Amino acid sequence: AQSVAQPEDQVNVAEGNPLTVKCTYSVSGNPYLFWYVQYPNRGLQFLLKYITGDNLVKGSYGFEAEFNKSQTSFHLKKPSALVSDSALYFCAVRDTRNAGNMLTFGGGTRLMVKP
């Protein structure tokens, strides 16, 4: 079975400060990991993914994420937050042993960036 946990319902950060949104996962094989962002009344938009290779993945809008196999984590980071980064963020995992190609999402973390 595959699962994802986002331990924080909300993260508050001041504009210009670094931000981190946490994600941990559980799979039986190897993980494919994704981050998505959702703005109000919209569908999810892809930010970045980890499939294999370099543990530090860079994505859209200046976001990056670090894959840590020993801690089974894939935390989303940005060096300097913008007010426009305020949104709902979802981590997702797909187990390489999942023949059905199903993606499992975490519960989401609301990021609030204050001016």
Add this chain to the structure above:
Amino acid sequence: NAGVTQTPKFRVLKTGQSMTLLCAQDMNHEYMYWYRQDPGMGLRLIHYSVGEGTTAKGEVPDGYNVSRLKKQNFLLGLESAAPSQTSVYFCASGQGRNSPLHFGNGTRLTVT
């Protein structure tokens, strides 16, 4: 290029009524998915399809049926709506195991 289009955007049903949600994608993707989004629960997979003519159950399939008669379309049906099916429904499509999903803008369904 429209991407993934969902219709309708909003719908209110009474308990016991039926309806069909339509999802259309113009990216020639093999895989299509229906998710529901509820507060604090993230997205949960209802049904999915790995190609035209195929469907499979996801995490929460009860009370829903799907069909994929054409590659570009994936229909979600509610035969007898219940208040527990009040949710926001998202359709997504993708190509391959490594590829990200493309989402529609959702259908907000209320069952009274």
